[in-house]
Amino acid sequence: MANTEATATETEEEKVLTDLEKVGEPRAPRKKPNEINAEELTGQIETPKVQRDVADHKPYLCKPKSMEKLGFPSELRSDWHDAAIAKMGDLLKKYKALQVYMDICVKCGSCTDKCHYFIGTQDGNNMPVARAELFRKVYRKYFTTEGKILGKLAGAERFDLDLLGEWYSYFHQCSQCRRCSVFCPYGIDTAEISMAAREIMDHIGVGQKYTNDIIVKVHEVGNNLGMNPKALAATLESTEEDLEEETGQKIRLPLDVEGADVLMVTPSADFFASPHVESLLGYAKVMHQAGINWTFSSTASEAGNFGIFIGNYGQMQKVASRVQKAIEELRPKRLVVGECGHAWRIAYSFWNTIIGPFGSLDPNYPRPQHICEFTLDLYNRGAIKFDKSANDDRVVTMHDSCNVARGARMGDQRGGQFTIPRELIKASCNRYVDMDQDTIMEKTFCCGGGGGLLTDDLLELRVQGALPRMQALHKVRETHGVNFMACICAIDKAQFTKVMPKYGIPLSVCGGVHQLVASAIELGAKE
């Protein structure tokens, strides 16, 4: 025993970090969940004073096995510098917007205090313009004449290991929420820059564990959770039992039904986690009461698509292709997407291009359609009825998720992504109030866990990043007694239930829009 101990200490003393480990090593040790304290809530969102490098959060590095499975180098390439610059060159050529974003920033400063991570961490590098600058420094050095000649004087910097470490840190402190772009006079979208940065990093062997492991799980098992078809079937069956116990009716959660009219694709968290599952009950009750022949698919048992978070369109396409396969297998007439923010963005803005056109689906309905639009349409046509008083114990507000608010639309009216969920909420409850105008709709604040940051190794950052949303929520709790914040995103639900207790807000305050529908819908014989 004594021997082993001696060897252990020796190796520890001698421990030399590899270059890759240096990139992934945070300067301060990670805090345990119980050591993380949240800010006092005031209800006022204030611009913090800038501090430098206070946060230095870094997520765990992806292990070689998962990197290889995604076709990335297993470890930091020895020629990483040249490979990174070459990749940057490729991306600049491929994505014209990225090239434009590099050149047009006038440093007007209007984006600086618009990022929730800056507000929460006060770290100057979390100002969107400063985050983008980490990318631009390298761009100038290798792709502009002034940068090549004047170097630092022209704001250009050689891409070295230290800078790569900063990239790894700060491009994983961006949830790709696009709030900054709303305030930029030129519409510069820092989210696109951080996607490109992550794509370059994966390409040289520096990946993030949480996101990459999950993409691997989707390829291998079919969904983000890693729930195989057998487990999914058992879970749905168990949920049907619960529904029967609650309602006395046989409400089905069908799986893999060929020829069903509606194929429902939802985040796998809806099958598994709380409060997500409450919305699942809502979907099932709506389908049941409207008499719709519907099904889930074990092939497409995930609406989420983390390929977008790593800026890799190949991965995004591969994940999305499961939906295409499910359509071939089950031949539905309609395609409906459950409560998931980034999934809706991809479904709305990308599916038609990457897995469409959906020629086999009924052209009389949107292809695909959001579950909120689907349910509201049934309600407006009188196919389902709500008893609002079932939610009379609730005062409700709504959190707009970033990807729906700024990356997609819903229905055929401008702003439908804001009005449709709100109309549905107001149809199912009597008391509704919006949070501060600067924190909703187009200007919504991220929950703090989007863009692939919903991992416990970034928990402290997640708590800090939730600050502006928590402040706005706190305010309506004080002024209007709000006790329910309705979400249409699985990440929102997971993030809020984790961070709200740190701010002294009870878990039960966060839930889904279809959770309200589940309480309000009138089941049973129709008149």
Place this chain on the structure above:
Amino acid sequence: MSFEFAGKTYETDDDGYLVNLDDWSQDVASYIAEMEGVDMTEAHWEVVNFLRDYYQEYNIAPAIKILIKEMKKMFGPEKGNSAYLYDLYPAGPALQACKIAGLPKPTGCV
């Protein structure tokens, strides 16, 4: 990452979850529980054993609702509720009990 126990090295992920399901034994579980500050009683084992059985069958830990429901079926309503499970495993039955049961950490949008 890894830890040493009784002269053997056990490989874990970054958060201390066993990498190999077969490395698990009651003794190793007790050791992980000790590091977690959990004192294993008969009641704790009931949960851990159920989780392992479920995992053997389905290759994933059960949803919390299923865990609660099955505990209720097996041991009655006083054990089939979330407060009871949080009493046993303060860091959360899903995360902490899975860790002690030697199952991988549940991740996704959860």
